[in-house]
Amino acid sequence: MSEQIKHECGIAFIRLRKPLSYYQEKYGTVLYGLNKLYLLMEKQHNRGQDGAGIATIKLNMKPGSRYISRYRSKAKNAVSDIFEYVQNKFVPIQENSPELMKDAEWLKNNVSFVGEVLLGHLRYGTHGKNSIENCHPFLRQNNWMTRNLVLAGNFNMTNVDELLEQLYELGQHPKEKADTVTVLEKIGHFLDDENQQLFDSFKQEGITNVEITEKISTHLNIQKILKRSAKDWDGGYAISGIVGNGDAFVMRDPAGIRPAFYYYDDEIVIAASERPAIQTAFNIQFNQIKEIKPGHALIIKKDGHVSEEMYREPDEKRACSFERIYFSRGSDADIYKERKRLGQLLCSQILEKINYDIKNTVFSFIPNTAEVSFYGLVEGLNHHITEQLRKQLNANKESLTEDLITELLSVRPRIEKLAIKDVKLRTFITQDADRQDMVAHVYDTTYGIINNYEDTLVAVDDSIVRGTTLKQSIIKIIDRLHPKKIIIVSSAPQIRYPDCYGIDMSRMGEFVAFEAAIQLLKERGMESLIEDVYQKCKASLSLPKTEMINHVKEIYEPFTDEEISAQITKIITPAGTNAEVEVIYQTLDNLHIACPDHSGDWYFSGNYPTPGGNKVVNKAFINWKEGNNQRAY
Structure with a gap:
């Protein structure tokens, strides 16, 4: 994506199933878990660079001993900052008593973060303030070990107001209106309730309070707590939590919107937002790693027992397709194949637009994520060339000459790297004119490889959201190469609707496809439709969210995809551009062919996987119409 979009956070969970001394003996360090947590987080740093945090819990500590440690950072390199802080705990020990670095029992009893249960989080702030208080993990503290709760997640809830009202009804008064706090307190309430029920039950049996504490720890029903907590949640989420006694869970939303993967053996339990992070950090094979099923939670009890249990009836699986197109690392084998397939499926559209003139076309890509x-597009082009070669050889087999063979074999795609990310816009440039001039130079280009006014330039982008970088920078720069035509190709379909499940795309006015549709309505004298949709959206707010429909779809219905693409082309083409410019988008059908197991396409289709999505899109349109720049949830 040539313009940065902030998106989902990342989670990293580790549970050591053996005593710490085992890891010292086998791997040569008591800090095996911490070292692996660092790797697991670093391999997911693409998922959050606004901040990070870790928490650890020590099992079976004596009363009065500290057993929960947490540290969060919003430093530029937050993960490194956190683990440097942790490492400094061991520096004086290493320098003064190095033999103690091999003493697992001593380290556990005397140094923070030396625990068996570890949780890490990488944060991308979609709307919240970028402060330490907004960094996960969140901590709910209590003197009762089994009432403490550590929580971190990758999620957004669409119905925070409703959930907050439920907390009021339970008698709580949360300190702020945020989905993270709301989720923490909701789980915390039912954790408290489960504790109290167990306490009352065991008390009736005449068991002492000290014995009851141990029995509660053994009998806590994590599935039941999650089932009661998540009953009314509407959103996309992968949430990991640890109870103070060491019980832990990783839960995934019923539609499987947000990703969550896990692996376990007799030594360790691992969970993360991305499969390659687990593969790389622990050298585990692709087919050994499982995906948490929608509506299920991976539950790890204090005694190390692992199970995957349903806490809420799964909906139709609508896993986020944007994960596959852009957000997740392409080192995942399936994602890599899907992204290549997206490129291959664009081949026929591109060939048609260049009139099959491969000889006079240069092919390139814009951001590295494309x-x-x-590569997929190039494979598609090579396949097309091979087919054409076969046909021509068959057609000319009676009159083949050396020259003709040489000419036929010389046809191949001209592949070049044209746009190179060069500088970042510095914040001290404050005047608009200066800022726009700086933006125009974010990318640099390679000169001397285009035949002036003869070649067509095809540049692949993985998605186009706002189109501002294309207009202010990329097209201006590559137009200096004097191509006859510039074709910008998006491997994703037109982004038309806001997200409300974790990605920073929540305002209608930010989408160039929406801007194009509004312009077309005005140009064709259909402005009354804008008011009609506005009134329908307003009226829908009084309905139960289960009865809401996405009225914003009507804005796009009068136009074909090609008409909107043509209008987008006008919008993103800078004044004074000499080359002809055209924008091509992936089709929705081809997206589903390329990513068959990830049908969550609401950004493109407007088909939201939860009722709250329809409420959000209607509210986003109302906000746009009223000039309100706030988010819609």
């Missing part, structure tokens, strides 16, 4: 799709 590179894999570009």
Whole structure:
């Protein structure tokens, strides 16, 4: 994506199933878990660079001993900052008593973060303030070990107001209106309730309070707590939590919107937002790693027992397709194949637009994230060339000459790297004129490889959201190469609707496809439709969310995809551009062919996987119409 979009956070969970001394003996360090947590987080740093945090819990500590440690950072390199802080705990020990670094029992009893249960989080702030208080993990503290709760997640809830009202009804008064706090307190309430029920039950049996504490720890029903907590949640989420006694869970939303993967053996339990992070950090094979099923939770009890249990009836699986197109790392084998397939499926559209003139066309890609799709496009082009060669050889087999064979074999795609990310816009440039001039130079280009006014330039982008970088920078720069035509190709379909499940795309006015549709309505004297949709959206707010429909779809219905693409082309083409410019988008049907197991396409289709999505899109349109720049949830 040539313009940065902030998106989902990342979670990293580790549970050591053996005593710490086992890891010292086998791997040569008591800090095996911490070292692996660092790797697991670093391999997911693409998922959050606004902040990070870790928490650890020590099992079976004596009363009065500290057993929960947490540290969060919003430093530029937050993960490194956190683990440098942790490492400094061990520096004086290493320098003064190095033999103690091999003493697992001593380290556990005397140094923070030396625990068996570890949780890490990488944060991308979609709307919240970028402060330490907004960094996960969140901590709910209590003197009762089994009432403490550590929580971190990758999620957004669409119905925070409703959930907040439920907390009021339970007698709580949360300190702020945020989905993270709301989720923490909701789980915390039912954790408290489960504790109290167990306490009352065991008390009736005449058991002492000290014995009851141990029995509660053994009998806590995590599935039941999650089932009661998540009953009314509407959103996309992968949430990990640890209870103070060491019980832990990783839960995934019923539609499987947000990703969550896990692996376990007799030594360790691992969970993360991305499969390659687990593969790389622990050298585990692709087919050994499982995906948490929608509506299920991976539950790890204090005694190390692992199970995957349903806490809420799964909906139709609508896993986020944007994960596959852009957000997740392409080192995942399936994602890599899907991105290549997206490029291959664009081939026929592109060939038609260049009139099959491969000889006079240069193919390239814009941001690095589009590179894999570009490889797929090249494979598609090579397949087309091979088919054409076969046909021509058959047609001319009676009159083949050396010259003709040489000419036929010389046809191949002209592949070049044209746009190179060069500088970042500095915040001290404050005047609009200066700022726009700086933006125009964010990318640099390679000169001397285009035949002036003869070649067509095809540049692949993985998605186009606002189109501002294309207009202010990329097209201006590559137009200096003097191509006859510039074709910008998006491997994703037109982004038309806001997200409300974790990605920073919540305002209608930010989408160039929406801007194009509004312009077309005005140009064709159909402005009354805008008011009609506005009134329908307003009226829908009084309905139960289960009865709401996405009225914003009507804005796009009068136009074909090609008409909107043509209008987008006008919008993103800078004044003074000499080359002809055209924008091509992936089709929705081809997206589903490329990513068959990830049908969550609401950004493109407007088909939201939860009722709250329809409420959000209607509210986003109302906000746009009223000039309100706030988010819609």
